[in-house]
Structure formats: structure tokens, C-alpha cells
Amino acid sequence: MAHLPSRRRxxxxxxxxxxxxxxxxFLPTAATAAPVTAAATQTADAGTLAYVxxxxxxxxxxxxxxxxxxxxxxxxxxxYAKIGVIVAHSANPDFGAQIRAVRGVQSAGATRTxxxxxxxxxxxxxxxxxxxxxxxxxxxxxxxxxxxxxLEADQWDLRAIxxxxxxxxxxxxxxxTVAVIDTGVDDTHPDxxxxxxxxxxxxxxxxxxxxxxxxxxxxTADDYHGTHVAGEIAAARNGIGVAGVAPGVKVAGIKxxxxxxxxxxxxxxxxxxxxxxxxxxxxxxxxxxxxxWLYNCMDDPDQKAIVDAVNRAQLYATSxxxxxVASAGNSNHDLDSDAxxxxxxxxxxxxxxxxxxxxxxxxxxxxxxxxxxxxxxxxKGTKSxxxxxxxxxxxxxxxxxDKYQIPETPSANGRILSTMPNNAYGxxxxxxxxxxxxxxxxxxxxxxxxWASPAVLQTLLKAQADNxxxxxxxxxxxxxxxxxxxxxxxxxxxxxxxxGVVNALRAVK
Numbered sequence: 344m345a346h347l348p349s350r351r352r353x354x355x356x357x358x359x360x361x362x363x364x365x366x367x368x369f370l371p372t373a374a375t376a377a378p379v380t381a382a383a384t385q386t387a388d389a390g391t392l393a394y395v396x397x398x399x400x401x402x403x404x405x406x407x408x409x410x411x412x413x414x415x416x417x418x419x420x421x422x423y424a425k426i427g428v429i430v431a432h433s434a435n436p437d438f439g440a441q442i443r444a445v446r447g448v449q450s451a452g453a454t455r456t457x458x459x460x461x462x463x464x465x466x467x468x469x470x471x472x473x474x475x476x477x478x479x480x481x482x483x484x485x486x487x488x489x490x491x492x493x494l495e496a497d498q499w500d501l502r503a504i505x506x507x508x509x510x511x512x513x514x515x516x517x518x519x520t521v522a523v524i525d526t527g528v529d530d531t532h533p534d535x536x537x538x539x540x541x542x543x544x545x546x547x548x549x550x551x552x553x554x555x556x557x558x559x560x561x562x563t564a565d566d567y568h569g570t571h572v573a574g575e576i577a578a579a580r581n582g583i584g585v586a587g588v589a590p591g592v593k594v595a596g597i598k599x600x601x602x603x604x605x606x607x608x609x610x611x612x613x614x615x616x617x618x619x620x621x622x623x624x625x626x627x628x629x630x631x632x633x634x635x636w637l638y639n640c641m642d643d644p645d646q647k648a649i650v651d652a653v654n655r656a657q658l659y660a661t662s663x664x665x666x667x668v669a670s671a672g673n674s675n676h677d678l679d680s681d682a683x684x685x686x687x688x689x690x691x692x693x694x695x696x697x698x699x700x701x702x703x704x705x706x707x708x709x710x711x712x713x714x715x716x717x718x719x720x721x722x723k724g725t726k727s728x729x730x731x732x733x734x735x736x737x738x739x740x741x742x743x744x745d746k747y748q749i750p751e752t753p754s755a756n757g758r759i760l761s762t763m764p765n766n767a768y769g770x771x772x773x774x775x776x777x778x779x780x781x782x783x784x785x786x787x788x789x790x791x792x793x794w795a796s797p798a799v800l801q802t803l804l805k806a807q808a809d810n811x812x813x814x815x816x817x818x819x820x821x822x823x824x825x826x827x828x829x830x831x832x833x834x835x836x837x838x839x840x841x842x843g844v845v846n847a848l849r850a851v852k
Contacts, residue, residue, distance in 0.1 A: 452648030500742035505848030514591030525569030528596025550610030574762030588783025630775035670774035678733030719743025728820025741780035744772030808843030
């Protein structure tokens with residue numbers, strides 16, 4: 344799935360995909376990224392909406408609320424009793440207001456603005472493929488540069504954070520799993536198959552985990568985002584393609600993207616956090632924002648319920664020992680400012696332009712308490728032109744790519760190279776690409792310090808980071824002569840880099 348103009352979740356560009364079937368000696372697998380049947384919950388009537396109902400955490404309250412849901416013409420789809428979250432469907436236009444008045448309900452609201460059966464279809468086109476000859480040329484150039492993996496010479500990002508050297512000391516433990524909550528992961532890719540954990544993978548679309556074989560795979564090859572993220576974290580050092588930041592750890596896929604519109608609805612994400620926690624996942628990567636609102640405002644009952652539900656789920660995961668890492672966003676917004684203009688929400692129907700206060704309206708899960716928020720850098724080590732930032736909002740930074748910062752590599756491409764469905768590789772840029780670098784470093788830290796809690800891991804991430812400080816000159820990310828962002832803070836912590844750019848080599852020493 345490529346970036347849509349109205350969204351900040353996904354990668355900003357797909358200039359090329361490297362199809363290395365011929366040059367690397369393996370054949371494409373017919374089952375790779377095969378379409379997966381959509382959840383039955385997507386076949387609701389035209390006027391049906393999905394809701395999250397957040398209650399007190401006791402069985403008596405949950406039982407009475409479920410009866411009230413039925414009385415209000417609603418249907419319970421999933422119950423997460425441990426966190427007091429109920430997922431329901433209803434065509435009753437007054438359902439939200441009626442349920443909010445029920446004793447024991449602390450918040451409740453619709454998780455979308457368009458009825459379930461009227462969700463749009465995303466048509467983003469296929470990514471451009473290189474010929475086998477072009478792929479072979481790129482592979483040869485990488486080999487000549489002395490890289491241990493055929494395409495590693497183009498992975499400037501690994502060298503930028505010392506991940507290439509870290510792998511020689513400790514590539515990460517197979518006892519550590521990073522779950523990619525995303526568009527699905529193609530576990531048949533030869534660079535991912537050695538490290539993939541099917542037992543910790545699922546399809547959470549609709550709010551109920553489906554763990555059947557292959558349910559976690561992307562619907563089509565165009566839904567490549569999660570596969571790219573997974574490769575950045577844990578592509579194996581096996582003489583094929585690329586390497587991940589932590590090539591020895593396990594990676595899992597939890598699919599949350601809707602098959603009709605590609606959006607990441609709240610009930611799907613609630614399911615994903617709870618599933619990860621209950622299946623022993625140490626780290627989750629979250630390169631998205633929860634749809635349909637880029638920012639969820641607490642004075643709106645629907646948006647408040649979304650924040651409440653997802654926050655309960657991620658806090659539950661944290662309590663079970665899971666560290667949650669998230670991308671800061673690709674809107675170049677200052678999350679420490681007094682006002683941000685959001686013209687992209689709601690993205691499941693007709694967006695409206697609104698001015699919000701990021702201290703009262705939250706990008707979820709990025710701004711939730713305890714989540715590690717990641718900004719992006721380019722090859723020159725400066726903030727990527729698109730990266731959202733903010734003093735007190737960004738925790739750490741990592742390479743996410745920047746088309747205006749060009750490295751001296753075989754492809755001279757400033758983006759991030761990683762795995763794609765159908766045994767392919769491609770370059771993407773975005774904070775979506777920065778977050779998995781941090782998740783990978785966190786996995787190395789967990790491998791080195793297996794006793795470390797999520798809070799300790801977050802402290803270690805910040806302690807080992809390299810902070811370049813705010814730039815001395817006004818920041819002009821795209822070189823057009825206009826100041827694009829202002830960095831607040833000092834050398835220790837600032838709005839562009841948080842506590843600094845993560846360092847994989849330090850993580851294993």
C-alpha cells in the first residue's frame with residue numbers, strides 16, 4: 344500500500360522495487376501475498392456502524408452493558424473483559440448516545456463515519472518493477488562494495504546507526520519477537536521466512552483475531568507496507584537481499600488494515616495490542632495512525648471513546664511486558680504547538696478542515712502515554728523534511744529516508760531499502776520507516792537485557808541515543824528557501840530528535 348496524499352501513516356514514495364528472482368537464485372512463490380478472505384463482520388447492512396464501548400472492568404458491569412447493547416439494537420462483536428472494551432455494531436442512529444447513558448459505561452462512540460458496507464476502495468496502483476538485468480546490476484554493485492548481503496551497500500540506514508557492526512557482536516535473540524501491526528507481512532519472503540513467528544501472528548480486522556494459516560499475509564502485493572517494515576526490523580543475514588537492524592530476532596505480523604479501504608480502524612488495533620500482549624510479544628511496531636481521525640479530540644464523544652479504547656489496549660500490552668513503538672507522522676506538524684490544521688479527517692468519508700490543539704487532540708497511538716514516539720532522519724542526519732516533531736512529544740529519532748538527502752550508494756537513493764511481497768525489494772521513505780529501526784534497536788536491547796521492562800527499555804533507548812542537537816541554521820528541509828520547522832530544546836533533548844538518534848552498536852555492548 345502506497346502513501347495517499349491525505350494520510351501520514353504510510354511511506355511517501357515507491358520509486359522502485361527490486362525483483363531479485365533471477366539474480367539471487369530463488370523463485371517466486373505462488374502463494375505469496377495471496378488475497379485473504381475479508382472478515383464476515385464487513386458484510387453489515389448499509390447503515391451499520393462499528394462502535395467501541397468502554398466500561399468498568401468487572402464482569403457484572405460488562406454483562407449488564409452487553410444486555411443494554413442488545414436492547415439498543417446493537418450486536419456484540421468482541422469483548423475484551425480484561426480492559427473493559429466491547430466492540431459492537433449497530434444501525435441505530437442513536438446507539439452511541441443511548442449506550443453512553445448506561446450505568447457502568449465510561450465512554451462509547453463510533454469508530455468510523457461511513458457505514459461498514461459503504462467503505463471506499465483504495466486504488467493505488469502497482470509498484471514499478473526493475474528488470475532482472477537492472478536488479479543483477481544493483482546486486483553486483485553492492486557485492487563490489489563489500490556488503491555481506493547482496494543489497495546491503497544500499498542500506499545506508501544500517502550504517503548510520505551502527506547496525507552492521509552490531510550484527511557482528513549480537514544480531515539479536517530468537518527469544519525476542521517484534522510484532523508488526525500493519526497491512527500484513529509476507530512470511531514467505533526468503534528474507535523473512537527464517538525469522539517469522541506464525542504462532543504470534545494474526546489478522547485482527549473486525550476486532551477479532553483470526554490465527555488461521557496465512558491470515559496475517561497482505562491481501563495483495565500492493566499492500567506492501569507491513570512487509571517492508573518487517574524487513575527493516577528482522578530481515579535475516581542469509582546471503583539474500585537485505586539485512587534487518589536485528590537479524591536474529593523473531594518478527595510477527597498482526598494485520599489491521601481493512602480490505603475495502605486500507606484503513607486502520609480502532610477495533611482492529613485494540614485486538615492487535617491485546618493479541619500481542621497475550622502471545623508473549625516483547626515489542627510492537629506501529630507505523631500508522633488509527634483511522635478515521637488524524638487527531639482525536641477529547642471533547643468529541645466518538646473520538647474520546649477511540650482514544651480510551653486504544654489506550655486501554657496498549658496499556659494492557661505494556662503491563663504484560665510489551666514495549667510499543669510508533670511513528671511520529673509525515674505531516675511536518677509540531678506536536679508541541681498550540682494549533683495544528685488538520686484537513687485530512689475523517690478519512691473514511693468527506694474530510695473537513697479543522698484547527699486542533701495537539702495537547703487536547705491526540706494522534707493515536709503515537710501520543711498515548713508510554714508509547715515510544717519516533718521522528719525520521721535522512722542520510723545527512725538531519726530531520727527528514729516530512730517528519731512530524733515536537734519537544735516533549737518525540738522520544739527518539741531514526742533513519743526514515745529523505746529524497747532531498749542523497750547518499751553515495753550504488754542506487755544513490757535517499758530512501759530506505761527493504762523487503763516487499765512476492766520476493767521483491769523496494770525503497771520507501773517516511774516515519775513509517777524510522778519506527779522499525781527503533782523497534783529493531785529495542786529488540787537488540789531486550790536481547791542484551793532480557794530482564795528489562797518496557798519502562799527500562801525506553802530509558803535505555805534514550806540513554807544510548809546520539810543527539811546532534813538543534814540545527815545551527817534555520818531548517819529548510821526541501822531547500823526552497825522557506826523555513827519549514829523550528830527546533831526547540833537543546834543538545835540533551837529537543838523537538839527534532841527527542842533524546843537523539845538510536846544506536847544499535849551501543850545497544851549490544
